[in-house]
Amino acid sequence: MNEMYKARSATEIGELLQQSFDHWMHTNARWLEVMNYDPKPATGCSPKELLWSKNKSKLYHYQASTPRRYLTPVLLVYALINKPYVLDLMPGFSLVEYLVNEGFDVYMLDWGEFEWEDRDLTFADLVYDHIAPSARRVARNAHSEEISIIGYCQGGTMSTMYAALFDRPILRNLVYLAAPIDFDGAGTYDVWLKAPGYDPDRIADMMELVPKGFIDWGTRMLNPLNNYWGTYTRLWKTIEEDKPINFWKVLNKWTQDNINFPGGIYRDWIRDFYQGNKLIKNQIVLRGRRVMLQRIKANLLALVGQKDHIALPHQTAAALSYLGSNDKTYQEFPVGHGGLVLGATARDNIFPVLCSWLGDHSEIWEDDAKTNGRNGRR
Amino acid sequence: MSDENAKQQEFMMPNPYKLWENLYFRAEDSMGVLMKKMVETKSFANSIDFILNNYLQYLKFQNELASAYIENTPLSSKQDTARLAKLLVALENKFDRLEDDFTNELTAIREQTNEVLEHLAAAQKGAEACQDDVDVRISATLDDLRNLIGKVEHMEESLKNYLGTSAEPDKESPAPKRVRASQKKA
Numbered sequence: 001m002n003e004m005y006k007a008r009s010a011t012e013i014g015e016l017l018q019q020s021f022d023h024w025m026h027t028n029a030r031w032l033e034v035m036n037y038d039p040k041p042a043t044g045c046s047p048k049e050l051l052w053s054k055n056k057s058k059l060y061h062y063q064a065s066t067p068r069r070y071l072t073p074v075l076l077v078y079a080l081i082n083k084p085y086v087l088d089l090m091p092g093f094s095l096v097e098y099l100v101n102e103g104f105d106v107y108m109l110d111w112g113e114f115e116w117e118d119r120d121l122t123f124a125d126l127v128y129d130h131i132a133p134s135a136r137r138v139a140r141n142a143h144s145e146e147i148s149i150i151g152y153c154q155g156g157t158m159s160t161m162y163a164a165l166f167d168r169p170i171l172r173n174l175v176y177l178a179a180p181i182d183f184d185g186a187g188t189y190d191v192w193l194k195a196p197g198y199d200p201d202r203i204a205d206m207m208e209l210v211p212k213g214f215i216d217w218g219t220r221m222l223n224p225l226n227n228y229w230g231t232y233t234r235l236w237k238t239i240e241e242d243k244p245i246n247f248w249k250v251l252n253k254w255t256q257d258n259i260n261f262p263g264g265i266y267r268d269w270i271r272d273f274y275q276g277n278k279l280i281k282n283q284i285v286l287r288g289r290r291v292m293l294q295r296i297k298a299n300l301l302a303l304v305g306q307k308d309h310i311a312l313p314h315q316t317a318a319a320l321s322y323l324g325s326n327d328k329t330y331q332e333f334p335v336g337h338g339g340l341v342l343g344a345t346a347r348d349n350i351f352p353v354l355c356s357w358l359g360d361h362s363e364i365w366e367d368d369a370k371t372n373g374r375n376g377r378r
Numbered sequence: 379m380s381d382e383n384a385k386q387q388e389f390m391m392p393n394p395y396k397l398w399e400n401l402y403f404r405a406e407d408s409m410g411v412l413m414k415k416m417v418e419t420k421s422f423a424n425s426i427d428f429i430l431n432n433y434l435q436y437l438k439f440q441n442e443l444a445s446a447y448i449e450n451t452p453l454s455s456k457q458d459t460a461r462l463a464k465l466l467v468a469l470e471n472k473f474d475r476l477e478d479d480f481t482n483e484l485t486a487i488r489e490q491t492n493e494v495l496e497h498l499a500a501a502q503k504g505a506e507a508c509q510d511d512v513d514v515r516i517s518a519t520l521d522d523l524r525n526l527i528g529k530v531e532h533m534e535e536s537l538k539n540y541l542g543t544s545a546e547p548d549k550e551s552p553a554p555k556r557v558r559a560s561q562k563k564a
Contacts, residue, residue, distance in 0.1 A: 005391045013391060020395045054474055055467050116456055117463035129471070133478065140481075188418050195420065197427030206434040206441075221417055225410040233406060240399070 027240045034235060034245060041249045044085035046096045048108075052137050056112025059134045061141065062100050069103025072172055072362035073142035075135060076108040077162075079154035080265065081215060083257045084110050087152065087341055090250050095150075095341050098351040102359065107138045113259045119209040121262040123161065123269075124286040131162045139169035148173035148358060149298075152341065153311060157181065157273070160319075161284065163298055164291045171298040173361045174325070175354060177340045178304055180311040181293075182318030183277040187309055188222050193274045200270035204263035212258035222309055231255070251342065280322050294324040299361045302328075303350060305335040329357060 005016045048060040076096070078084035087108065088096035099106045109131065114121070139147050147169050151159035156179020163171050180186070192198065203210065220227035235248050272278045284291040300323055304313040313332055320328050331353060335345050416422055448455040 003393055003396050005393055006388060007391065008388045017394075020393060024395055054470065115460075115463070117460040117467060119460075133474070136478075191418055191420060192423045192426070195423040195427055197424055197431060199431075202431070202434055206437050223410065223414050224417060225406065225413045230406060230410060233403070237399075237403070 023240070027236065030239050031232075031236045034239070034249065035232065038249065040253050041090065041246060043090060043250060043253060044088045045091055046088045046094060046100065051107065051141060052134065054130060054133070056114060056118065057130050058110045058112060059137060060108045060110060062096055062106040062108070064100045064103075064105075066101055066103060068105055068365045070105070070359060070362040071142070071144050071365045072146050072148050073105040073107060073138050073144055074099055074148045074150060074358065075138045076106065077131060077149055077151045077155035077159045078109065078111065079152055080111055080114075080259065080261060081154065081219065082254060083259065084108060084152075086254050086338070089254065089342065090246075093247070093250075093342065093347055095346070095351060095354075098347070099355060099358075102355045103365070104355075104358065104362070105142045107134070107141075109134045111259070114209065114262050115260065116209050119263045122264040122286075123158065123284075126158060126265070127161050127165065127286055131158060132166050135162065135166070135169055135171075144169070144363070146170040146172040146363065148175065148362060150175040150177065150354075151179050152177045153179060153337070154269075155179070156316075157279065160279070160293065160296065160323075161286060161291050163296045164293055165286065165289055171296075172363075173358060174296065174298040174300050174323075175358065176300070176302040176304075176316050176319060178308055178311040178316060178337050179302075179319075180273075180315040181322065182280050182315050183273050185312065186274060186315060187312050189274060189310075192218075193270055198270075200267050200275070203270075204267035207266075208263045210261040210263055210266045212260050215261050216256075216258045219310070227255075247343075251338075280318060293322040296323045296325060298325055299327040300325040300329065301354070301357050301361075302330045303340055303354065304330075304332050305337055305339050306332050307334065307336040307339070310337040327361070 005013060007013045007016060047063040049063060050058055051061040052059040076084070076087055078087065088094045091097060096106055096108065111126075111130075135147055135149070139145065149159045149163070149171060151157070151174070156176040159174060160179070160181060163174055184190075186193075193200075207214070231252060235245065235252075238245050238248055272284060276283070278284050279291065280293065282290060282292050282294075300319060302316045302319050304311070304316045306313060317330055320330055333340065333345065333350055335343070335350075339345055340350055445455070445457075
């Protein structure tokens with residue numbers, strides 16, 4: 001629709017007005033249709049097999065049609081907020097797909113959906129009983145003594161705890177995607193979670209299993225108008241400008257796909273991390289063992305979004321100071337929290353940087369093994 | 379000339395729909411920024427905490443009431459189902475641990491078996507080398523023996539000839555031919 005009408009008569013003006021009105025009505029009708037009736041788009045389409053499962057969590061191994069180039073396997077550890085298929089959103093916009101096509105052996109730990117029986121889970125349970133066994137299985141399945149871990153958001157924080165506590169399999173590379181390590185100056189969360197009336201113990205005790213709606217509310221309220229209303233006006237504008245809406249639909253599906261949060265983990269997350277900032281002080285103790293960040297010797301790559309309002313850039317950058325790695329790389333991109341794995345910037349700028357760094361820091365899959373095919377032994 | 383007239387008559391008018399759209403989205407952006415600033419204030423945090431704490435108090439009351447009611451009715455509660463699920467999870471954990479132990483043991487056995495096989499292969503190679511040596515020595519000994527037997531036969535022949543010339547034996551009952559054990563064997 002043009003900003004200005006150019007006409008020679010009142011009739012022409014009338015016709016143009018009618019055209020604009022019809023376009024608007026069509027836009028409105030389609031907008032309502034998309035919000036109410038359109039089927040949800042397919043997500044997480046990369047072919048995969050279930051390697052191991054425990055309780056609700058599942059460890060997936062992604063199948064490749066391209067030859068494997070790197071021996072060191074890659075394990076993706078996602079956060080406990082929303083679902084991990086954001087890392088494999090749709091063909092052409094998938095970190096998993098990109099890694100697989102680059103010749104990496106890729107695995108992903110999906111936490112599943114926590115239910116009432118999981119309300120007492122703690123970070124110790126997730127690190128010892130889920131991440132550590134997954135890492136062992138990944139190494140065994142890939143016939144490698146070393147692995148790489150990519151931790152997204154809270155998944156990066158959990159991967160850090162794992163890396164500090166476990167020596168085998170050897171963690172060769174640790175990649176952070178908007179993963180908070182230092183919890184001081186956490187923006188709006190700092191104001192909310194350190195307010196005198198906010199008591200995580202009370203919330204965990206009363207709710208036990210913190211409902212997904214509560215977690216979703218806490219995330220969306222960081223930018224309320226944009227997240228609650230702006231999402232739908234953005235859709236309207238996309239339809240009005242005759243642009244494809246598939247990406248909006250996929251993204252909207254993901255943002256609404258929340259999971260419950262175990263009360264035990266909620267308590268730990270708020271009290272020990274946001275309020276106590278214990279991770280960088282080496283005060284986190286899991287099953288009697290202290291998480292010492294200096295013990296982490298893996299090569300480190302920290303990728304952050306400059307506009308991220310959930311994990312602010314300095315929160316991830318702190319890893320450069322506190323981790324004991326000798327090889328540390330830090331890079332910022334002009335995107336928000338999700339922009340590191342979503343959209344064209346991620347696909348065109350961030351994934352290539354990640355893959356290139358990971359390739360340089362991974363062991364090459366040997367030639368004799370190549371002849372045995374993708375899943376051949378080394 | 380007519381084209382120029384037409385151009386002169388053409389006039390422009392703003393699209394009211396587009397005007398409204400621009401106005402709306404600019405207003406939304408401004409409101410968004412305003413609201414974002416508002417939620418970042420301490421007073422907002424205090425007010426939502428007040429609402430949250432009241433809700434938690436209500437939740438506590440509701441849970442206690444529901445628990446008391448469920449306890450006295452022959453119905454299974456959410457807690458009962460969760461308890462059962464926890465038992466299943468614990469059982470799965472045990473299986474998982476067993477599987478882990480079994481895999482570790484299997485790996486250890488495989489490694490040990492490989493070591494034993496390597497030792498055996500080395501021993502076999504040694505034995506083969508040793509056997510070759512023994513074969514050479516046996517064939518040399520056999521050659522010596524054959525030479526010895528030949529010499530003995532030659533000596534016997536000489537002795538026979540000597541005895542035949544010195545005393546003619548009885549032709550009806552010839553003396554039995556003596557065969558040495560070594561000859562038999564040969």
